[in-house]
Amino acid sequence: MFSTIRMIFAVLLISGIAGAGMYVMKLRADNATLKANQIKLETAVAEQTKVLEQQKADFAAIMESNKKLNVLINTFKKDLDDLDKRFTKKNRDIGKLAINKTKAIERIINKGGNNAARCIELASGAEHTEEELKATQKSEINPECPALANPNYVHYE
């Protein structure tokens, strides 16, 4: 009888110790899982922050690029308007002028043609010459495309 009770207690004690041990093991495993999850979450947050920063930088770069292109397109409009003005300024008739001052107009037209050809070269990526870069006066610039040919020239009337 006594030995049976002792055996039951022994079994209960062993079961209790084993149960406690398993519980501790489970807690440790849970702890390890939680730690791993924490690390993953922190990494994910850091990655998200990086992505957001990159998106912000991309957005700024796109805005800057758009601004530059808009400025360029406005310059194009102005160049075309200036070209029209040169032909029609003060009711100018280039045909009549060519009849009256043939040689002078021929010289102007040839100079304009050369300037326009230079504009094409620059637009296709040619390097600026020293003279083009230094030009700040109206008399020094390429009037066909001053914004492109003479970056240091500031328009004045």
Add this chain to the structure above:
Amino acid sequence: MKMSHYGTYWVSFFKGVILVLLILALTGCSIGGEKKIKIFSVEKPREKLNYEMPTPLQMEEIKWIIITSENADEVFKRLQDAGIDPVLFGITDKDFQVLARNFAQIRQKLQETNNLLEEYKKYYEDTNNQ
């Protein structure tokens, strides 16, 4: 038949050995565990498309001649004297304006396209926007 204490010991020993061998046979000597294959990915950026920018154009010079009813004979004579065929391809003053405008528009389109190309290159290659 009653076995001696010594005999019982040996039978238990052999049972243990057989059990160990059986476990080894079933597990294929992998009690220590197979090494796990680790799969990892390495992000490799795309190769850059390193095209050279197009070679700039080199335009040839064109000489414009203005011909009116008054100087026509003189112009043709000058051409003949210079050994050039006395023929001119003419446009009116209005068409000359149109030609100048078309020329300007072609140049602007070229500039716009080149500019776009540079902006794309800058966006995708200068920063890490890949």
